[in-house]
Amino acid sequence: MLEFYLTIEYGRLDFELTPDTQLVCASIHGRALVSPILKEESKWPPDDDWPWIPFYYYNVAWERTEAVFKIIYYDVQVGEGNPNEVECVIKGQTFRIGATVTACPIGRFGRICMERCQCYNGASCHSFNGACKCAPGWIGRHCTIENPEVRISLPSSELTDLRYGQELQLTCTAYKFPLANITWFFENDVSKTEKPPEVKDRNSTHLNISSLLPQYEGHVTCEAVSTSGEKYNDAVDIRIAGCRDNLYGERCDQTCDCTGPATCNRTLGCVCPEGVSGDGCPRPEDADNQFTLLVISLTSSGVVMLLVIVIILLHRQNNRLRVGPIDDPEIFKLGQKMQAVMPRERGPSSSSIDMDMLKEREIDRGRLQIGQLLGEGAFGHVVKATLEQPEEGDVVVAVKKLKDNAETTARTDLLRETCIMLLCGDHDNVIGLKGICFRDGPLQLVLEYAEHGSLLHLLWTLRAESKLNRTVLVNKRHIFENMMVGVCCGLEHLASQRLVHRDIAARNILICGKGTAKIADFGLARDTYAVGYHRQERGNELLPLKWMAPEGLKNEAMFTHKSDVWSFGVLLWEVAQLGRTPYPGMDGADRIYDALRNHFRLPRPQLCTEERYQLMLKCWKFNEKRRPDATTVRKQLEADPNGFFYFNVPTAAVEAAAPVTPV
Structure with missing residues (x-):
């Protein structure tokens, strides 16, 4: 949803706007609502209508303003090529209002x-x-x-489509340490060429390559030495695609000027297409006639040989269309990697990943048409894509993959997630795994696409809506009640498969279709979400400490399905608090563990019933054996479908975030 105001200054229209003026507006794409606010009306000026971005921030000149149009887009299109447009007819004239959404204002998300x-x-x-x-x-x-480091910056975002003879400038800059010297190193020997000149500033050095040559390909490293002798370095990879258009030769200094079907080869100059030879490159139809005569003159043994070649080519083409056999080395290698990250809670009976399972789930990368970015972090991202399915019809999916600079822990997390989703199987309340791409490139997960995003974002939206209209909480209560029942069903399935999720939270619940909640094990959430994850003092792994059960805080090997029940209790609290973070101001595993051991619990939210809070407390039993299982929790939710947003609470209850209190 996008809501904004459009001010109309005096003189912009050739007619006067009055309360009697008929206004008819319609959205060009999706749903939109347009509400005019005229100067003659009692609520002028509308300073307080917009709760987050006050009008005074924009210095609106109300004395020169005739009217304000309040426009709400319910189906927002994001991107430069997707304008959100509304068409209004006023006194027989048509006006089109458009807004392009590229990102949030600075400082907001x-x-x-x-x-x-x-x-x-x-x-x-x-x-x-x-x-x-x-x-x-x-x-x-x-x-x-502060992080002492050096960075190589480029004139463009990436070193793409570099050509021989092209000019290139690299800049190496030192940050947060006193610089003594900067030196450039090339992977290949460039001593026989003229050394690229350097221009040095106070904290940086500029390397100017006037003409790219083959010896410049490979890693280029910038090494900086501090005044205390410490060394810092950064590197970029130069890959040259070839000569510029219409040039060839060792230094790309000769011109092709090819004619007809000939193309310019970097080494040879003008060359004819494959199967065509001779001066001037004869036309393809001439070559076809010569080939036909050659076939007619073949002997019987030649025909047999030709048929054999055709059969071999067809067999190879068929093999390319099929996924490799079970003894395929790529499948075997992936299976071995997954075996190393097999969830411990599965037990010794799960000795390996079925090779047939990997074979059935493989998806050719060529069937994916990549679309817009859905989420991005330091080491990976999730993108929207279209999966081509000739027989069943194309389907929209989400593709998760790691960046080239991903750390080893991030790669292990993605492998573990792949392993869990393969073992989990299909369930209505667990995000579906469409397949995996592991051949000819890095591992990618092809997942079911959740068109409504995460539950956390829906809760943020509900919090904003409730500031203007508190009845929206009661009207939408049943939606979130059904979502919680669905999450419990998903947890029951995971427990039946002897799988532990370890990160049940609103950010990891995705909403599909008509409000179906699905558990998603987005291991990359640790990378892409700014809130909810903290590092343990004893390691570098980011952990959802505020959602973790005491046994997990004390010993990471102690996760069970009852640990997921504890996290589900925190999820219930998140819903009742409209997406706020639990334990505000409390960080560190030891601090949280000590508070829980001393009987501290999250307080009862003002937007839930006492019965619903008692269910949360049952989920938060310190001894995991005394906690209910997911089935018991689901049955209690179904028996009491009015636990959220029940009271006619004051606005302060929506605004307030209660502190941690003992029970």
Whole structure:
């Protein structure tokens, strides 16, 4: 949903707007609502109508404003090529209003840009999830930790489509340490060529390559030495695609000027297409006639040989269309990697991943048409894509993959997620695995697409709507009640498969179709979400500490399906608190564990019944054996479908986030 105001200054229209003026508006794409606010009306000026971005921020000149149009888009199109347009007819004249949504305003993020970013020291904030992209020289979740480093910056975002003879400039800059010297190193020997000139500034050096030559290909490293002798380096990879158009030769200094079907080869100059030879490259139809005469003159043995060649080619083509056999080395290698990350809770009976399972789930990368970005982090991203299915019809999917700079832990997480989803099988309340791509490139997961996004984003939207109209909570209560029952059904299925999710939270519940909640094990959520994950003092792994059961906080090997029940209790609290983060101001595994051991629990949200809070407390029993299982929790939810948003609460209840209190 996108809501904004359009001011109409005096003189912009050739007629006067009055309360009697008939106004008819319709959205060009999707649903939209247009509400005019005229100067003659009692609520003028409408300073307080917009709850998040006050009008005074934009210095609206009300004395020169004739009217304001409040426009709400319910189906927002994102991107430069997707304008959100509304067409209005006023006194016989047609006006078109458009807004292009590219990102949230600076300092905001979330589904409707209502969340405040917490990124500092020049960091940028991801509009989707608030993740901070630190400026050079800074690291940390909020980019508040100084990080001595060097960075190579390029004139363009990537070293793509480089050509021989092209000019290239690289800049190496030192951050957060006193610089003594910077030196450039090439992978190949460039001593026989003229050394590229360097221009040095106070904290950086510019390397100017006037003409790219073959010896410049490979890694180019910048090494900086501090005044105390410490070394820092960064590297880029130069790959040259060939000569510029119409040039060839060792230095790309000769001109092709080819005619007819001939093409310019970097080494040979003008060359004819395959199967065509001779001066001037004879036309293809002439070559076809010569080939026909040759076939007619073949002997019987030649015909047999030709048939054998055709059979071999057809066999090879058929093999390309089929997934490789079970002894395929690529499948075997992937199976071995998954065996190494097999979930411990599966037990010794699950000795390996079935090779047939991998064979059936393989998807050719060529069947995927990649679309817009859905989520991005430091090491990976999720994109929307179209999976081509000639027999069943194309389907929209989500593709999750790692970036080239992904750390080993991120690669292990993706392997583990692949393993779990293969073992889990299909269920209505678990996000579906369409297939995997592992041949001719890095591992990719092809997942069911959730068109409504995460439950966390829906809760943020509901919180914003409830500020303007509290009845929306009661009207939408049944939707979120059904979602919680669905999540419980998904947990029952995971428990039956002896699988533990370990990260049940609103951010990992995706909403599909007409409100079906599906558990998604987005291991990349640790990478892409700015809130909810913290590092343990004893390691570098990001963990959802505030959702973890005590046994997990104390010993990561102690996760069971009862641990997921604890996390589900926190999820119920998230829903009742409209997407707020639990235990505000409390960080660190030991601190949270000590609080829980001393009988501290999250307080009862003002937007839920006492019976629903008692169910949360049952999920939060310190001794896991005393917690109910997912089936018991589901039955209690079904028996009491009015636990959320039940009371006619004051607005303060929607605004407030209660502190941690003992029970």
